[in-house]
Amino acid sequence: xxxxxxxxxxxxxxxxxxxxxxxxxxxxxxxxxxxxxxxxxxxxxxxxxxxxxxxxxxxxxxxxxxxxxxxxxxxxxxxxxxxxxxxxxxxxxxxxxxxxxxxxxxxxxxxxxxxxxxxxxxxxxxxxxxxxxxxxxxxxxxxxxxxxxxxxxxxxxxxxxxxxxxxxxxxxxxxxxxxxxxxxxxxxxxxxxxxxxxxxxxxxxxxxxxxxxxxxxxxxxxxxxxxxxxxxxxxxxxxxxxxxxxxxxxxxxxxxxxxxxxxxxxxxxxxxxxxxxxxxxxxxxxxxxxxxxxxxxxxxxxxxxxxxxxxxxxxxxxxxxxxxxxxxxxxxxxxxxxxxxxxxxxxxxxxxxxxxxxxxxxxxxxxxxxxxxxxxxxxxxxxxxxxxxxxxxxxxxxxxxxxxxxxxxxxxxxxxxxxxxxxxxxxxxxxxxxxxxxxxxxxxxxxxxxxxxxxxxxxxxxxxxxxxxxxxxxxxxxxxxxxxxxxxxxxxxxxxxxxxxxxxxxxxxxxxxxxxxxxxxxxxxxxxxxxxxxxxxxxxxxxxxxxxxxxxxxxxxxxxxxxxxxxxxxxxxxxxxxxxxxxxxxxxxxxxxxxxxxxxxxxxxxxxxxxxxxxxxxxxxxxxxxxxxxxxxxxxxxxxxxxxxxxxxxxxxxxxxxxxxxxxxxxxxxxxxxxxxxxxxxxxxxxxxxxxxxxxxxxxxxxxxxxxxxxxxxxxxxxxxxxxxxxxxxxxxxxxxxxxxxxxxxxxxxxxxxxxxxxxxxxxxxxxxxxxxxxxxxxxxxxxxxxxxx
Numbered sequence: 001x002x003x004x005x006x007x008x009x010x011x012x013x014x015x016x017x018x019x020x021x022x023x024x025x026x027x028x029x030x031x032x033x034x035x036x037x038x039x040x041x042x043x044x045x046x047x048x049x050x051x052x053x054x055x056x057x058x059x060x061x062x063x064x065x066x067x068x069x070x071x072x073x074x075x076x077x078x079x080x081x082x083x084x085x086x087x088x089x090x091x092x093x094x095x096x097x098x099x100x101x102x103x104x105x106x107x108x109x110x111x112x113x114x115x116x117x118x119x120x121x122x123x124x125x126x127x128x129x130x131x132x133x134x135x136x137x138x139x140x141x142x143x144x145x146x147x148x149x150x151x152x153x154x155x156x157x158x159x160x161x162x163x164x165x166x167x168x169x170x171x172x173x174x175x176x177x178x179x180x181x182x183x184x185x186x187x188x189x190x191x192x193x194x195x196x197x198x199x200x201x202x203x204x205x206x207x208x209x210x211x212x213x214x215x216x217x218x219x220x221x222x223x224x225x226x227x228x229x230x231x232x233x234x235x236x237x238x239x240x241x242x243x244x245x246x247x248x249x250x251x252x253x254x255x256x257x258x259x260x261x262x263x264x265x266x267x268x269x270x271x272x273x274x275x276x277x278x279x280x281x282x283x284x285x286x287x288x289x290x291x292x293x294x295x296x297x298x299x300x301x302x303x304x305x306x307x308x309x310x311x312x313x314x315x316x317x318x319x320x321x322x323x324x325x326x327x328x329x330x331x332x333x334x335x336x337x338x339x340x341x342x343x344x345x346x347x348x349x350x351x352x353x354x355x356x357x358x359x360x361x362x363x364x365x366x367x368x369x370x371x372x373x374x375x376x377x378x379x380x381x382x383x384x385x386x387x388x389x390x391x392x393x394x395x396x397x398x399x400x401x402x403x404x405x406x407x408x409x410x411x412x413x414x415x416x417x418x419x420x421x422x423x424x425x426x427x428x429x430x431x432x433x434x435x436x437x438x439x440x441x442x443x444x445x446x447x448x449x450x451x452x453x454x455x456x457x458x459x460x461x462x463x464x465x466x467x468x469x470x471x472x473x474x475x476x477x478x479x480x481x482x483x484x485x486x487x488x489x490x491x492x493x494x495x496x497x498x499x500x501x502x503x504x505x506x507x508x509x510x511x512x513x514x515x516x517x518x519x520x521x522x523x524x525x526x527x528x529x530x531x532x533x534x535x536x537x538x539x540x541x542x543x544x545x546x547x548x549x550x551x552x553x554x555x556x557x558x559x560x561x562x563x564x565x566x567x568x569x570x571x572x573x574x575x576x577x578x579x580x581x582x583x584x585x586x587x588x589x590x591x592x593x594x595x596x597x598x599x600x601x602x603x604x605x606x607x608x609x610x611x612x613x614x615x616x617x618x619x620x621x622x623x624x625x626x627x628x629x630x631x632x633x634x635x636x637x638x639x640x641x642x643x644x645x646x647x648x649x650x651x652x653x654x655x656x657x658x659x660x661x662x663x664x665x666x667x668x669x670x671x672x673x674x675x676x677x678x679x680x681x682x683x684x685x686x687x688x689x690x691x692x693x694x695x696x697x698x699x700x701x702x703x704x705x706x707x708x709x710x711x712x713x714x715x716x717x718x719x720x721x722x723x724x725x726x727x728x729x730x731x732x733x734x735x736x737x738x739x740x741x742x743x744x745x746x747x748x749x750x751x752x753x754x755x756x757x758x759x760x761x762x763x764x765x766x767x768x769x770x771x772x773x774x775x776x777x778x779x780x781x782x783x784x785x786x787x788x789x790x
Contacts, residue, residue, distance in 0.1 A: 032140060060110065064118040074101065074147060075106035079130045081139045089133045094126030094144070099211075101126065102145070110147075118149040119186045141246035151188035156248035157197050157238035159183045164254040169261050170226035171358075174218050179206065181215040181252055183238035202251065202737055205658045212243075217254060226258040227295045262300035265364040266349045268294035273347075273368060275329060278375045279337040284330055286779045287316070291348035292327045297580040301325065303349050310344030312372060329370060337376040338412060345370040349728030379470040381407040381417045381460040388474045390440060394448040396483045402431070402476060405438040407460035415462045422457040422471065431456060431476065440474065448478040449514045457636055482574035484514040486523050495600060497591035498558060500551050506537075507549040507584065515578075521545055522573035528581055531567050537586065549584060556588045562600070563587050715740050 060075040082088045092103040093112065101124070103110050108130075129142040159181060166179035187194035199215045201208065209220040217234065234254040241247030268290070275288035294301040305318045306329030317332040321386050327347060350365035358364075383405060392405040409415040419438045421431060431454065432443045438458070454476040461469040494507040511523045525547030526532075536556070540548045549566065564586040571579035589600035719738050723729055767778035 012014070018460075029214035032602075032766075050138060059145065062112060062116065062147055063150045063151055064116050066112070066115055071102075071111040071113055074112055077103070077110065077128050077130075079108075079140050081130065082108075087133055088130050088139060091129045091131060092126055093129075095124040097126055100124070104126075105657075110785040116149050118151045118188060119155060122149050122151075122188070123147070123642055151191045151194055152243060153187055153192070153194035153195075155186035155240075155250060157183040157240055157250045159236075159238060159250060161254060164252060165257075166217070166254060167257045167259045167548045168219060168468075169260040171223055171261055171263055172217055174222050176219040178217040178219060179254060180215065181210075181238075181254065182235050183215070183250060185240050187240065193242045193247075194240055194242070196242045197238050197240055200237050200239070200243070202235040202237050204232060204254075204256075207232055208234050208256065210236055217256075221639075222433060224258060226260055227264065230258050232256040232258075258710070260297040260300050261363070262296050262351060262353055262355050263358045263361060264292045264295040264300075266303050266360060267364065267366050268292045268349065268352060268368040271368055273370045274373070275370065276373045276375055277331065277335070278377045279335040280377045280379060281331045281335060283332060283334065285327045287331065287372060288370075289321075289326045289328055290347060290368065290370065291324070292368075294325075294351070299353050300350055300351070303327075304352050306348050306350075308346050308348045308367065309752060310338075310343065310345035310370075312345050312608055315343060316345060316349055316372065329372070333761040335374050336410070337374050338410065341374050343370065343372045343374070376411075378465060378468055379410050380470040381462060382410050383407040383458075383460060383470065383472040385472070387472065389477070390474065391479055392442065392446065392481045393481055394446045394658045395445060395483065396442055398442055398444065399715075400442050402442065403439045404440060405433075405458050405460075405472060405474065407470065407472070409462055409468075415464045417460050418463055420459045420461070425456040426454075430454065433458060440476075446478050448480050448516075449484060453477055453479065480516045482515050482517065482572065482576060482578055485578035485580035486511040486513040486521070486570045486572050487580055488512075488570070492582075493585040493587070494549070495587045495597055496551060496556055496564075496587060497597070498556050498596055499554060500554070500593065502551055502554050504551045505540075505548045506551060506586065509539075509547045509549065509568065509584070513572055513578075515572070515574065517572075517574045524571045524573070526569050528567035528569050535566065537566055539566075549586070558588045558590070558600070561588065712740065 020117050034565050061073055066072045075092055075358045079088065086106060089105045090103055090108040091105070092098070094102060097103075100114055101110055110129075122148040125144055126147065127144050130140040133140045143421065146481070152770075160183070164179055164181055168176060168178045181199070183197055183199070185195040185197055188196035198212050199210050200212060201217075205220065207219070207224060208217055209219045210217050212772050215236070215238070232255075234256060235251055236247050236254060237251045239247045239249035269292075273288065273290050277285070277287045281287075292303055292305075294303060302322075303320065303325050303492055305320050307313055307316065307318055315331070315333050315335065317330050318327045319330060320326070321328055327349065329345075329347075346367055347370050348365055348367045354364050384407070385405075388403070388405055392400065392402045405419065407419070409417060418435045419433050420435060421433050423429070426442065430442065430444045431440055431445070433440050438460075440458075455478070456474050457471050458474050459469055489512045491509040491549050492507060492509060494641070496504075496506050500506070509525060510523075513521050513523070523545045525539050525541045527535060527537075536552050537553050538550045540550055542548065547568070566584040566586060568582050568584055569579055570582060571577055585598045589597045591597055715738070719736070723736055752784070767774045
């Protein structure tokens with residue numbers, strides 16, 4: 001009965017899939033495909049031509065996700081060599097052999113031991129072989145076979161994104177593409193409808209729709225307006241099994257935003273605006289701001305403002321603030337309350353970016369009326385000109401009137417005005433002005449050659465309100481008068497060759513003039529009258545403001561005359577005529593054949609009685625030697641030291657001898673006190689010596705008398721006695737200074753020289769007991785050992 005069930009299972013598994021009976025690519029040679037498929041029924045032994053290859057096997061099929069308690073039966077392997085006596089043994093190897101799949105080595109039955117998932121592994125490839133139990137030799141060659149896992153619908157569709165984000169322009173037509181969503185199903189798409197997905201919309205109608213097969217979301221409602229609603233949330237469902245009952249499904253959310261288009265024109269919130277501005281506002285001054293509202297966003301909400309018409313079309317301007325999209329009304333030209341008090345403008349606001357498909361909604365612009373009232377202010381005086389230019393001759397006398405300036409108060413009150421000169425522009429006070437009528441006159445003499453233009457500033461001030469003032473530049477040009485004579489352009493010094501011929505040009509003369517005549521300079525040159533008659537040279541005027549010096553004779557001699565001075569008269573052709581006399585120096589020189597100068601010095605004549613060259617050299621050497629001697633003598637005198645009046649070394653009067661002896665320290669109370677030698681009465685009577693010049697002058701200090709000290713007194717008395725009995729002492733009073741250390745010090749010697757001879761370490765802690773002044777030494781010497789240890 002059990003064997004009957006096996007054959008039924010094999011037949012049920014193999015019957016629906018005849019296409020799976022095709023041979024695998026990896027087969028042992030000699031297994032015909034057709035004969036293997038027939039062996040599935042177990043009744044086709046007669047069809048095998050070779051009993052060695054007479055297997056009863058094929059592809060096996062197994063359902064995934066088996067939930068039974070027993071092992072799942074896969075199929076049976078059988079060889080024609082198996083006579084049922086247990087002499088053959090079936091062996092299974094390959095994917096999952098011994099773990100997922102086991103085989104009964106006696107019967108060839110294959111079973112699955114675990115629950116399988118097609119999505120993890122859809123196909124298992126195994127190898128089977130029948131061997132003789134006794135010999136262990138194979139009776140059949142090893143062959144491969146396949147176990148395929150049949151799919152069941154155990155996976156729901158999954159979208160590629162949990163949340164989709166999409167945008168679509170507002171006012172789009174129906175059917176406009178928005179976004180495409182995609183879901184995948186892990187089931188086998190080739191088996192049944194487990195992986196066939198159908199899309200549907202669960203939320204978002206009637207605004208959007210989705211194509212069931214492609215997942216493309218489109219607009220479903222006409223003229224969706226962003227200004228009314230901007231955000232939409234759409235829920236899309238993906239269901240397998242072709243959307244039939246029992247199919248698995250998954251959902252995703254699509255957030256759709258309507259993007260802005262320019263479908264709203266700008267609109268002013270009010271039709272009329274009023275502003276005020278003082279008449280003194282300079283051009284560019286902002287007066288006020290106006291703003292039109294636009295429901296669009298970004299560049300679709302950008303607004304341009306312009307003045308289209310009105311009385312102040314040329315007096316005012318409007319600019320657009322790009323950040324706030326406001327129109328700023330500004331002053332374009334200077335205002336005058338006395339001329340016009342109120343202006344009316346028509347300002348237009350428009351969109352620079354307009355979409356033609358929305359023009360049917362109307363013009364994308366709006367206009368409003370702006371009224372501007374000009375306020376009166378107290379204005380400063382206004383000159384009749386922006387600048388004044390006056391002229392005056394440089395020979396004008398003081399208090400000569402040059403011209404006048406005019407200014408008046410532009411206000412209706414017409415306040416009187418007074419004039420003045422800004423002295424910062426006329427530091428030398430060359431000009432002055434009449435404060436009443438604005439007449440300009442000179443206060444000093446002028447000179448065009450010193451300064452051609454005078455640039456000054458005139459101030460006009462209201463008498464009733466001095467704070468109101470204005471300025472105007474005044475340019476005064478000094479006209480030229482012929483008051484400067486012409487002069488040589490440079491200093492002329494030339495030469496003439498000794499062998500020069502008559503009428504030979506030796507120098508060309510040029511002149512300059514500080515004046516600037518209207519017709520240009522015209523100079524004339526001539527010799528001075530006192531030199532014209534007997535001169536050896538002549539002047540030739542070239543009539544082009546130059547002249548030439550010509551020789552008047554043949555040959556010149558350096559020994560007769562080495563230098564000639566020619567006075568030349570230069571005159572101009574202006575009125576009044578100005579002239580000057582310049583001197584040209586002409587030197588007589590020796591020249592070569594080409595006329596090049598060689599020497600211009602006169603040579604001394606050599607006579608028999610003259611000095612020879614050797615004598616001249618000897619005289620020069622004597623002079624140099626004498627000069628060196630004088631210099632050395634002066635240097636030696638500077639280096640001599642001042643000799644004292646007392647030459648003898650034995651003379652020790654008033655000498656101070658310093659022994660530099662070391663004292664006994666701060667606690668040495670037996671030390672010598674210099675105060676015992678000082679007599680206050682002697683200090684007052686002390687006088688400076690007259691036999692030597694003192695090097696420095698020090699006034700003695702009055703010191704209080706020290707207490708009586710026996711040790712010091714004995715020491716001084718002994719020194720005085722020795723000095724009185726000294727035969728070498730001078731016969732006059734003298735000062736002797738002695739240094740006395742005292743009887744000793746409790747500190748003993750502080751020298752570190754003896755420390756070298758000691759082998760042991762010295763203890764300097766006792767320095768701390770001497771007071772705060774020795775604490776520094778104690779720290780320095782006491783820290784040496786610690787430094788070494790560290």
